[in-house]
Amino acid sequence: MTAYPPISDQLPADDLESARKEGRRKMEWAAQHMPIMTALRAEFEADQPLAGERIAMAMHVEAKTAILVEVLADGGAEVAVTGCNPLSTHDDVSAALDTHENITSYAKRGVDSEEYYDAIHATIDLEPTITVDDGMDLVAAIHEDYPELIDGIVGGAEETTTGVHRLRAMDDDGALEYPVFAVNDTPMKRLFDNVHGTGESSLASIAMTTNLSWAGKTVVVAGFGYCGKGVARKAAGQNANVVVTEVEPRRALEAHMEGYDVLPMAEAAAVGDVFITTTGNRDVIVEDHFEVMQDGVLLANAGHFDIEIDLEALEALAVDTYEARDGVQAYELEDGRRLNVIAEGRLVNLAAPIALGHPVEVMDQSFGVQAACVRELVENGEAYDAGVHDVPDALDQKVAEIKLEADGVQFDDLTETQREYMGSWDHGT
Numbered sequence: 359m360t361a362y363p364p365i366s367d368q369l370p371a372d373d374l375e376s377a378r379k380e381g382r383r384k385m386e387w388a389a390q391h392m393p394i395m396t397a398l399r400a401e402f403e404a405d406q407p408l409a410g411e412r413i414a415m416a417m418h419v420e421a422k423t424a425i426l427v428e429v430l431a432d433g434g435a436e437v438a439v440t441g442c443n444p445l446s447t448h449d450d451v452s453a454a455l456d457t458h459e460n461i462t463s464y465a466k467r468g469v470d471s472e473e474y475y476d477a478i479h480a481t482i483d484l485e486p487t488i489t490v491d492d493g494m495d496l497v498a499a500i501h502e503d504y505p506e507l508i509d510g511i512v513g514g515a516e517e518t519t520t521g522v523h524r525l526r527a528m529d530d531d532g533a534l535e536y537p538v539f540a541v542n543d544t545p546m547k548r549l550f551d552n553v554h555g556t557g558e559s560s561l562a563s564i565a566m567t568t569n570l571s572w573a574g575k576t577v578v579v580a581g582f583g584y585c586g587k588g589v590a591r592k593a594a595g596q597n598a599n600v601v602v603t604e605v606e607p608r609r610a611l612e613a614h615m616e617g618y619d620v621l622p623m624a625e626a627a628a629v630g631d632v633f634i635t636t637t638g639n640r641d642v643i644v645e646d647h648f649e650v651m652q653d654g655v656l657l658a659n660a661g662h663f664d665i666e667i668d669l670e671a672l673e674a675l676a677v678d679t680y681e682a683r684d685g686v687q688a689y690e691l692e693d694g695r696r697l698n699v700i701a702e703g704r705l706v707n708l709a710a711p712i713a714l715g716h717p718v719e720v721m722d723q724s725f726g727v728q729a730a731c732v733r734e735l736v737e738n739g740e741a742y743d744a745g746v747h748d749v750p751d752a753l754d755q756k757v758a759e760i761k762l763e764a765d766g767v768q769f770d771d772l773t774e775t776q777r778e779y780m781g782s783w784d785h786g787t
C-alpha cells in the first residue's frame with residue numbers, strides 16, 4: 359500500500375502556492391484575535407516544553423485550529439494533523455500548515471470514508487506520544503489498529519461532547535488504555551464554545567447558505583444542552599419563535615422556564631420552519647416527522663455526527679432530489695412538499711459551503727485549554743492513570759486570566775478572611 363499523501367501532494371501543483379498564501383492570510387487574521395494563543399505561543403517558543411514529542415491530531419482543520427497546531431509545533435513537537443469531518447477542512451489552511459517544518463497536514467475537504475480513515479492512519483504513522491482529537495476517531499483507530507503504540511503514548515485531549523461520551527463509554531468498558539483530558543467539559547470550553555460558538559456560527563451558516571431571514575420563523579431546536587441553549591438563545595435574539603424538544607426532564611423544564619415552547623418532535627415537526635438538531639444522538643428527526651413537515655422547511659444539524667436527521671428515510675420518501683442552492687439539497691415528496699437539507703446533515707457551522715466554524719474568540723479559549731493540557735501531559739503525564747480525566751481547574755483558570763487581561767477586564771480577589779471563611783465548616787449562625 360502506498361502511503362497516504364500530505365495535502366501538498368494532493369492539490370494541483372499550479373494551485374499550491376496561491377492556496378498556501380490564502381491559508382496563511384486566514385491564519386494571520388485568526389491569530390490577531392487569539393490573545394490566549396499568542397501568550398501561550400510566546401511561552402511555548404521560549405520554554406520548548408514539547409521538544410521531542412510527537413503529536414497526532416484529528417481536528418476541524420481551519421484557520422483557528424491551525425493556530426493551535428502551530429503553537430504545539432512551535433513548542434518543539436513534531437505534529438501530524440488531519441480532519442475530523444470529511445467536509446470541514448479548508449484546503450488552503452491545510453496547505454499553509456503543511457509548509458511548517460514540524461507539521462505534516464493530511465487534511466483535505468471532501469474525502470470519502472476510506473480516504474478519511476487513511477488520513478487518520480497516516481497521522482498515526484508518526485507513532486504519537488500524544489493525541490489531540492475532536493470526536494475520538496483517532497483514539498478509536500489507535501486502540502483498534504495500533505495497540506502496540508499505546509505504551510508510548512503519554513496521553514490525549516478530547517475537544518467535543520460526543521468524543522467525551524465515547525471515551526467515557528470506552529473507559530466504563532475498561533477499554534481505554536491511556537489518560538485523556540475531557541477538554542470539552544471545562545468551563546472555559548463548554549460555557550463559551552458550545553453555547554455562544556455553536557449558537558452564533560450555526561445560525562450564521564444557515565443564513566449565509568440560504569439567504570433567508572430568522573424573523574418570524576419558527577425554529578425547532580432539538581436538544582437543550584449547551585449547544586441547544588446557545589442556538590435557542592441566538593435564534594430568539596433574531597426574532598424567531600423557538601420550540602425546544604428534549605428527552606431529559608430537567609433540561610425540558612429549563613427550556614420551559616426560559617420561555618420557550620417545549621413539544622415532542624412529533625408535534626414540533628408540523629409547526630417548524632427551521633429544524634436544528636444539537637443532541638449528539640441518532641434518529642432525532644425521522645420518517646414520521648418528515649411526513650408532517652411543511653413545504654419548504656430547512657433541516658440542519660449542529661451535533662457532531664451526521665446521524666441526527668435520518669437522510670436514508672428522507673431519500674426513500676422523496677420522488678425527486680436536487681441541489682436547490684450550494685449546500686442545500688431539496689427532497690421533493692410525492693405530494694409536492696420540498697424539505698431542504700443543509701450541508702448533508704453534517705454539522706452545519708463547519709460543513710456548509712461558506713461555513714467558517716465558531717467565532718475566533720471562543721476557539722482561542724478552547725484551544726488555550728487544549729495547549730495547556732498537552733503541556734500538562736508532557737510535564738506530569740505519569741500522574742494520570744488510563745481513563746478520562748477532568749482538566750485540572752488551575753489550568754482552566756489560568757486560561758481565563760490570560761483572556762481577561764487581554765480584554766482589559768479586572769476582577770476581585772478573595773481577602774484572606776474571605777478565603778478562610780469559605781474554606782471552613784465551623785462558621786454557623
Ligand SMILES: NC(=O)c1ccc[n+]([C@@H]2O[C@H](COP(=O)([O-])OP(=O)(O)OC[C@H]3O[C@@H](n4cnc5c(N)ncnc54)[C@H](O)[C@@H]3O)[C@@H](O)[C@H]2O)c1
Pocket residue numbers: 518519520521551552556580581582583584585586603604605606609636637638639641642660661662663705706707
Ligand atoms: N457544531 C459544533 O461546532 C459543536 C460544538 C460543540 C459540541 N458539538 C456537538 O453537539 C452535540 C451536543 O453537544 P452539547 O455539549 O450540547 O451536549 P449536551 O449533552 O449538553 O446536550 C445534548 C442534549 O440533547 C438531549 N437529547 C438527547 N437525545 C435527544 C433526543 N432524541 N431528542 C431531544 N433531545 C435529546 C440531551 O438530553 C441533552 O440535553 C454533541 O454531538 C457535540 O459533540 C458541536
